[in-house]
Amino acid sequence: MSSYPATYYSATRVASSSAYESLQQNLQADVCIVGGGLAGLTTAWELLKRNKSVIVIEANKVSWGASGRNGGFCLNGWAEGLGAIEKRSGFEDAKKLFAMSVEGVEIVRENIEQNNLPDCNIVKGKLSVVRYEAADQMQRYRDRMAQHFNYEYEYLDTAAVRQKLNTPIYKQALRDSTGFHFHPLNYALGLADLIRAKGGRIFEDSAMQSFTRNPQAGATGRYTVKTAQGSVQCDDVVLCCGGYGGSQFGKLRRSFLPIATYVVLTEKLGSRLQDFIRTTDAVGDDRRSSDYYRVVEGDRILWGGRITTKNEQDETRLAAILRKDMCDVFAGLKDVKIEKAWSGLMGYSRHKMPHIAKVEDGVWACSSFGGHGMNTTAIGGRVVAEAVSGESDRIRLFKPYGLTWNGGIFGPLAAESVYYYLRLMDYFQEGRYKGAHR
Numbered sequence: 001m002s003s004y005p006a007t008y009y010s011a012t013r014v015a016s017s018s019a020y021e022s023l024q025q026n027l028q029a030d031v032c033i034v035g036g037g038l039a040g041l042t043t044a045w046e047l048l049k050r051n052k053s054v055i056v057i058e059a060n061k062v063s064w065g066a067s068g069r070n071g072g073f074c075l076n077g078w079a080e081g082l083g084a085i086e087k088r089s090g091f092e093d094a095k096k097l098f099a100m101s102v103e104g105v106e107i108v109r110e111n112i113e114q115n116n117l118p119d120c121n122i123v124k125g126k127l128s129v130v131r132y133e134a135a136d137q138m139q140r141y142r143d144r145m146a147q148h149f150n151y152e153y154e155y156l157d158t159a160a161v162r163q164k165l166n167t168p169i170y171k172q173a174l175r176d177s178t179g180f181h182f183h184p185l186n187y188a189l190g191l192a193d194l195i196r197a198k199g200g201r202i203f204e205d206s207a208m209q210s211f212t213r214n215p216q217a218g219a220t221g222r223y224t225v226k227t228a229q230g231s232v233q234c235d236d237v238v239l240c241c242g243g244y245g246g247s248q249f250g251k252l253r254r255s256f257l258p259i260a261t262y263v264v265l266t267e268k269l270g271s272r273l274q275d276f277i278r279t280t281d282a283v284g285d286d287r288r289s290s291d292y293y294r295v296v297e298g299d300r301i302l303w304g305g306r307i308t309t310k311n312e313q314d315e316t317r318l319a320a321i322l323r324k325d326m327c328d329v330f331a332g333l334k335d336v337k338i339e340k341a342w343s344g345l346m347g348y349s350r351h352k353m354p355h356i357a358k359v360e361d362g363v364w365a366c367s368s369f370g371g372h373g374m375n376t377t378a379i380g381g382r383v384v385a386e387a388v389s390g391e392s393d394r395i396r397l398f399k400p401y402g403l404t405w406n407g408g409i410f411g412p413l414a415a416e417s418v419y420y421y422l423r424l425m426d427y428f429q430e431g432r433y434k435g436a437h438r
Helices: 038-049 082-090 092-115 133-150 158-164 184-196 269-276 314-328 374-389 393-400 406-438
Strands: 025-026 029-033 054-057 123-129 154-156 173-179 201-203 210-213 223-226 231-234 234-238 256-266 280-286 289-296 300-309 339-351 354-358 362-368
Touching: 029 038, 029 231, 038 054, 038 184, 038 362, 038 374, 054 231, 082 092, 082 154, 082 269, 092 133, 092 173, 092 184, 092 374, 092 393, 123 158, 133 154, 133 173, 154 158, 173 280, 184 201, 223 234, 231 289, 234 374, 256 314, 300 314, 300 406, 314 339, 354 374, 354 393
Parallel strands: 025 231, 029 054, 029 234, 054 201, 123 280, 234 362
Antiparallel strands: 123 173, 154 173, 210 223, 223 231, 256 300, 256 339, 280 289, 289 300, 354 362
16 A cells, blocks of 8 residues: 655644545446546546546545645646746637636635635735846736736835845745645545545545547447556546656656656744744745745745756755755755655646646546646646536637647756756846846
């Protein structure tokens, strides 16, 4: 039996969380969902509300991968920037995609609040900070988002930022009062309980080995999804693999790269925290390889960062890497104890948008959320459920973002090269500001 990796979230998951048996029989359902992360769970929940019978199979445990070990930020937007989306999709469709990303935030909030999901620990607010002078740029962005996208940000000047974050690194910020941070694993476990209560079935330790189209004569569904000890016959298959998906996912697996990010949790800081952080807002900067962090349990810092193809597992090395990043911002934390450190893989597409698509007749993708998955898995699951049920064609908005080849064996090398290039661009951007203000 698989177990959760040692993270802050697994250590604080709800005590009443359910365990699910493995699939050891041949079953039937309208839809088989492959992957028990937030994309798969949300798709299942949305399909059940549309009166579809659903079976979810998960290779490990519910939200074992990126869904259960991330930064816990639930915010508007996609992994791809809004400007790039406008260029590819056009202004009107970009507005619709942005509105859908906001809808994703509300889906998560409503699922928690309307169903009283335990220990999800929602805290509103997120500060997007910059490490160079950008006052005019940020205010123009704030105004454009309000005028054209009907979304409000609060602008904070340098003095206001330093009231909240005691560091000379940050210059200005935009505050998002709609977004929030929370406990993603407890949310996933609560959502899984809702699915089971509504008649959906979830099987853990049940990796898909293959899915094949059934012959027309005598078939009880269009597809058979096989695991080591069982199978599901169904009319529709939804592939919700993340960075841990294997070759059995076919053309979908050839369309994303597994990219790692790192997270650490500090010791309890007590009143010392106020020397550095004086806000309950989550914080993230705008660099290509950004820091992101938030306060949990009142006086611990949960800090994440780095985007790399190297899935570092050595906790001592992980702690050292992120301690350095933390001390670059808050120099006084150089002696802080790191109590937990972990990494995880995310699925990234080359175009940085998720794969939300009809792959072929009866086969759907809801995958590759690229480090911005808390809201986008939610709206992705709803959009796919709408498409499977024939309720809407909103899935068409993702047609410009198809299953683009990931580069094969050269993909990870290319991704790592891009990562270092982007870090270099961050360095030069900050360097220009420092040089101008000497």
